Amino acid sequence: MVRKPTLIAMLALLAALTGCTEATNRAGGVAESTTTTTVSTGPGTGGTAGMPFDDFVEDSFQELTTREPELVTGFGLNGAFGIRPDQLDDLSAGFAAETNELVTATLSQLRAYEPDGLTADQLITYRAYEWHLEIQIEAHKFRLHEWPVHFMLNSYNEGANLLFTSIHPLTDREEVDDFITRLHAIPVQVDQVILWMEEAESAGILPPDYVIGITVDRLEGDIGGGDVDQMPILQSFVDRLRGLALDSDVGAEYEQEVRSALEDSFIPSWQKLIEHLDGIEGADNKISLSRLPDGDAYYEHLLRRHTSTDLSAEEIHQLGWDQADRIKREIADLATGAGFGELSAGQFRSLAAGEGGFASGDEVVSTYEQLISEASNHFTEYFNVVPTTPLQVVNDPGPVAYYVTPAADASRPGQFHAGTGGRPTPRYVMPSLAYHEAVPGHHFQLSVALESSLPSPQRFLVTTGHAEGWALYAERLADEVGLYAGNPLGNFGRLDYELLRAARLIVDTGIHYFGWTREDAARTMSEVMDGERFNEEIERYVLYPGQATAYMVGMLAILDLRSQSIGSDDSPDTMAAFHDEVIGHGNLPLDVLSQTGQ
DSSP, X not given: OOBXXXXXXXXXXXXXXXXXXXXXXXXXXXXXXXXXXXXXXXXXXXXXXXXXXXXXXXXXXXXXXXXXXXXXXXXXXXXXXXXXXXOOOOOOHXXXXXXXXXXXXXXXXXXXXXXXXXXXXXXXXXXXXXXXXXXXXXXXXXXXXXXXXXXXXXXXXXXXXXXXXXXXXXXXXXXXXXXXXXXXXHHHHHHHHHHHHHHHHHTTOOOOXXXXXXXXXXXXXXXXXXXXXXXXXHHHHHHHXXXXXXXXXXXXXXXXXXXXXXXXXXXXHHHHHHHHHHTOOSOOSOOOGGGSTTHHHHHHHHHHHHHOSOOOHHHHHHHHHHHHHHHHXXXXXXXXXXXXXXXXXXXXXXXXXXXXXEEOTHHHHHHHHHHHHHHHHHHGGGOSOOOOOXXXXXXXXXXXXXXXXXXXXXXXXXXXEEEOSSSOEEGGGHHHHHHHHTSSSHHHHHHHHHHSOSOHHHHHOOOHHHHHHHHHHHHHHXXXXXTTTTOHHHHHHHHHHHHHHHHHHHHHHHHHTSOOOHHHHHHHHHHHHTSSTXXXXXXHHHHSTTGGGHHXXXXXXXXXXXXXXXXXXXXXXXXXXXXXXXXXXXXXXXXXXXXXXX
């Protein structure tokens, strides 16, 4: 999962996570644009009217992105844009409405450029940027449906924690001052979030009741139960401050300033969130979006946003069942071929865990580092452009693994957060997670885009279907190039996770399109996965609806494109040329990716 800093990025969706959620030369030998198109459109968005196409794209991207200061920091563009990282996003309804007006005007200006007058590269940019702007305008209609405070990675509160523990750079004293300024701005932002929730509640939009209780516990953990010394933000700040090699008295002064900002601003703000959640009345435990006003339309939007296709919920649901049947046959064939006899997915899972063993703590990190190093060496011949952006495997005490995109200014490397908290990690699943999150998955793909000279929308605006589809394709590619040779347990881990991605299609659409209960979802998940190990995933589909459908839809789209492009030719040079086409144009919606060769 890519974990990204929020939206234009939420739509782009980072880490981002993101989570799932970002080449020293332009990937894939794609020719640089050599001509520009000029058009006069009268008054428009901040003086972008009448600009050459390439300039319009860059200027309008900057104009929109600077409205989200946290996103600017996440992208690593503070220096390029000439602004300090000392502001938080304005989350008020009025500001959102103003932004929507600007996005709408930008889309109108984009469409004033005649596609026939654009180069092939510019036409790709036009289509991709148009998709992002359209989706953002559509998303604004459902602003109140995006309940902001809960316990998943796509929540306001988790994003705030990520900003202060990872995203905000601390490379000099000015950035430390900016960090403290941002902490003091939290009360204003939290007041905006509370008004957001109140407006949603008035519209009949509430989270499930059980989500409220779990979220309150999570918020209490964020603030250490009111004990600043137990707060992850303070602990992270102290650890990162050591990297500045400040005099001890200066470091102690900064630590005290952060401690005071947390005590005076952050903790009281989080306590206000807790108080608000505790006071919500009328919530029940129904989980389908269909329970909400315009919930069906909202879910249709989410499927478009995350898959970047026009597949219907019914089509996605059936695709899940079809793929589950296919994968279970492959699991059975793998078990027989490896000499294990006839095994179901559940039986193979028990065998793989028992024989493969588990890793915990620092051992998880070192194992991932070794797997990534081996993969980096193995995959080189299958790619013409290899990124140079460094990757850091982070010992993250959370229960899940996710990827955070690097910063364009190199203030932050790509980060694979290896969830070392919770239960130990089965070793048989670790290769697939390494290939998915790191090489040649998220880190590889998103770094190639970031290091390129492509237009900014293709460098920064990540689409879920392309990113997660590529990462799942990367898991499969690892098998095709021999990385699982002699490792049937690891290959089962790949197929088991692929089966999970098929189950996601079934259960996500089952909940939100067919109106399933949690009990229905758990029963079906157990049926598809042949066991209950993954039933906790259901909470993800409740709070991050549609996102989990993008993995399998995206991989199948890439495989279909490969079949059309190179057929069964799997020679390294041919595969490298195909991979240039898939990731060499940067981040693209799947429907745009399918048109790149036209």
